[in-house]
Amino acid sequence: MDEIQRKLQQSSKATREDRLGRTICYTCIGLIIMLVTCILYFIASKGIATFTKDHVNVWQFITTSNWEPGNMDSKGHPMVGALPMIVTSFSVTLLAALVATPFAIGVAIFMTEISAKRGAKLLQPVIELLVGIPSVVYGFIGLSLIVPFIRHIFGGTGFGILSGTLVLFVMVLPTITSLTVDSLKAVPMHYRQASLALGATRWQTIYKVILRAATPGILTAIIFGMARAFGEALAVQMVIGNAILMPKNLVSPASTLTSKLTTDIGNTVMGTLPNDALWSLALILLLMSLFFNMLVRFIGKRGNIKNAS
Amino acid sequence: MKKKNIISAILLFGAFIAVLTGCSNSKSSSSSSDSNASGKITAVGSTALQPLVEKAASNFQKDNSKISITVQGGGSGTGLSQVQDGSVAIGNSDIFAESKDGIDAKKLVDHKVAVVGMAPVVNKETGVKNLTMDQLKKIFTGKITNWKDVGGKDQEITVVNRAEGSGTRATFEDAVLGGDKAVKSQEQDSNGTVQKIVESTPGAISYLAFSYINDKVQAVSINDVKPTDANVETNDWPIWSYEHMYTKGEAKDATAKFLKYMDSSAVQKDLVGKMGYISIHDMKVQKDAKGTVSNK
Numbered sequence: 093m094d095e096i097q098r099k100l101q102q103s104s105k106a107t108r109e110d111r112l113g114r115t116i117c118y119t120c121i122g123l124i125i126m127l128v129t130c131i132l133y134f135i136a137s138k139g140i141a142t143f144t145k146d147h148v149n150v151w152q153f154i155t156t157s158n159w160e161p162g163n164m165d166s167k168g169h170p171m172v173g174a175l176p177m178i179v180t181s182f183s184v185t186l187l188a189a190l191v192a193t194p195f196a197i198g199v200a201i202f203m204t205e206i207s208a209k210r211g212a213k214l215l216q217p218v219i220e221l222l223v224g225i226p227s228v229v230y231g232f233i234g235l236s237l238i239v240p241f242i243r244h245i246f247g248g249t250g251f252g253i254l255s256g257t258l259v260l261f262v263m264v265l266p267t268i269t270s271l272t273v274d275s276l277k278a279v280p281m282h283y284r285q286a287s288l289a290l291g292a293t294r295w296q297t298i299y300k301v302i303l304r305a306a307t308p309g310i311l312t313a314i315i316f317g318m319a320r321a322f323g324e325a326l327a328v329q330m331v332i333g334n335a336i337l338m339p340k341n342l343v344s345p346a347s348t349l350t351s352k353l354t355t356d357i358g359n360t361v362m363g364t365l366p367n368d369a370l371w372s373l374a375l376i377l378l379l380m381s382l383f384f385n386m387l388v389r390f391i392g393k394r395g396n397i398k399n400a401s
Numbered sequence: 402m403k404k405k406n407i408i409s410a411i412l413l414f415g416a417f418i419a420v421l422t423g424c425s426n427s428k429s430s431s432s433s434s435d436s437n438a439s440g441k442i443t444a445v446g447s448t449a450l451q452p453l454v455e456k457a458a459s460n461f462q463k464d465n466s467k468i469s470i471t472v473q474g475g476g477s478g479t480g481l482s483q484v485q486d487g488s489v490a491i492g493n494s495d496i497f498a499e500s501k502d503g504i505d506a507k508k509l510v511d512h513k514v515a516v517v518g519m520a521p522v523v524n525k526e527t528g529v530k531n532l533t534m535d536q537l538k539k540i541f542t543g544k545i546t547n548w549k550d551v552g553g554k555d556q557e558i559t560v561v562n563r564a565e566g567s568g569t570r571a572t573f574e575d576a577v578l579g580g581d582k583a584v585k586s587q588e589q590d591s592n593g594t595v596q597k598i599v600e601s602t603p604g605a606i607s608y609l610a611f612s613y614i615n616d617k618v619q620a621v622s623i624n625d626v627k628p629t630d631a632n633v634e635t636n637d638w639p640i641w642s643y644e645h646m647y648t649k650g651e652a653k654d655a656t657a658k659f660l661k662y663m664d665s666s667a668v669q670k671d672l673v674g675k676m677g678y679i680s681i682h683d684m685k686v687q688k689d690a691k692g693t694v695s696n697k
Contacts (some may be wrong), residue, residue, distance in 0.1 A: 334587055359479075359567045361477045
């Protein structure tokens with residue numbers, strides 16, 4: 093009797109394990125949340141210092157194009173105009189996504205619709221390999237091959253948005269491809285069967301049914317690719333030329349937000365304006381990636397509603 | 402099996418916490434690291450000085466196995482600000498602490514360990530081997546834009562500068578531009594990249610530390626003075642800078658011992674020359690923080 097009572101009233105080994113598991117889980121989650129909050133707070137507080145402590149006009153920061161944070165202009169305002177870097181960052185990102193998307197969709201269609209077996213055997217490892225190559229290697233290849241190639245064709249120095257785009261194209265291709273593959277695979281089989289039963293050819297099925305149904309997923313893939321391109325620093329820095337000039341054309345040296353950060357962060361002193369200004373650039377990057385994330389969620393939601401109706 | 406999983410999860414978790422606290426500790430407890438009672442020295446900063454300090458540190462540790470020295474890059478600005486905060490024992494810098502904004506040079510003690518000479522380099526095809534100081538200044542301020550104006554080929558000049566705020570650029574601009582602003586152009590942040598770009602880009606000009614100049618780029622003489630160690634020692638070649646190792650207050654214990662070793666003949670007579678720097682003992686002139694040069 094006592095034995096049974098004791099067993100019933102005491103927590104069993106399984107419950108203890110359950111409690112332990114839950115504690116571990118919650119602690120981990122708590123830590124991660126704390127970490128993310130800390131990072132957000134740190135970048136935000138540092139990035140805002142340029143505007144609060146050094147009294148730089150926010151509007152001026154994002155719309156003027158003179159970047160010399162160490163010097164003052166004739167009126168005594170610090171010269172921190174980040175526009176050239178913002179423009180360049182967006183240009184390389186958009187161009188890279190623009191070039192990569194058709195290729196990515198083509199490869200994805202081949203892998204899912206046209207030759208699933210060969211695609212899985214041959215292309216899957218290739219795509220995975222592309223993801224695994226470190227960005228510095230891409231940058232080095234870009235510096236040794238793409239830059240001289242561009243210089244040979246277009247003249248100039250070969251450094252610039254075009255070289256950056258080409259390097260990023262290879263880097264975002266696997267991201268966009270694999271996510272597109274996932275979204276194509278998620279299209280229900282009965283869509284295909286119904287389409288074929290109606291007498292549609294394979295191309296008609298792909299173009300009018302599968303791609304349409306997978307559009308939200310493909311858009312998400314593109315945005316993830318753009319987020320990757322926007323945040324890529326090292327490879328771009330090696331081929332973009334790092335000149336803080338408004339890009340005149342695709343082959344003139346320019347500088348992105350990330351490349352400026354990697355180049356300069358070691359040469360500035362914490363707490364001074366040149367350092368704060370770099371943190372502000374980091375803040376812009378952070379806000380942009382938040383924006384990309386929100387866009388993905390928005391598209392995801394809309395896509396779901398469409399599928400349900 | 403389940404138990405094993407949980408135990409490994411706990412271990413992993415513990416390691417995670419250890420990493421986290423380790424990170425925060427290094428910041429909070431760092432102010433006490435000046436004393437170096439434990440014999441740990443961290444030297445952070447200039448990438449131009451890094452190879453010399455690394456080599457010297459590994460030699461030093463052979464005889465002083467109880468002292469462990471960590472050498473890191475990060476740039477002169479990082480070195481100066483970290484040593485000022487007390488985060489590290491030694492801050493390596495290419496420039497005088499006085500010339501960096503946000504650094505209180507009075508709190509820091511300067512230890513000059515070597516001298517680095519720098520020279521303009523051009524792409525070999527430009528056909529230019531000598532420039533006057535005035536021509537060089539006009540090229541870097543963007544007033545001369547074609548090599549034919551300075552006796553070379555009819556080819557556009559591509560200026561490759563160093564990152565704003567870098568020690569190498571500060572030294573070059575002090576010696577050449579004399580307060581004028583450099584033309585906005587490409588910026589690269591390492592000697593290696595600059596060398597590669599000048600080597601392969603037609604019409605390119607930049608500047609490099611002597612140790613990075615090889616026969617694939619053309620080093621340029623200024624006013625017919627060749628960029629050699631001997632000319633730097635007499636200041637006939639004006640583009641050079643000290644390599645500084647700063648400490649916060651007077652160096653103590655292990656740090657003092659290491660800095661003394663850096664100044665010893667084992668380093669200055671042998672290692673410094675081998676690694677492409679110029680010994681501080683060979684200099685016949687000295688330069689102060691304002692750039693005034695006087696005889697020793």
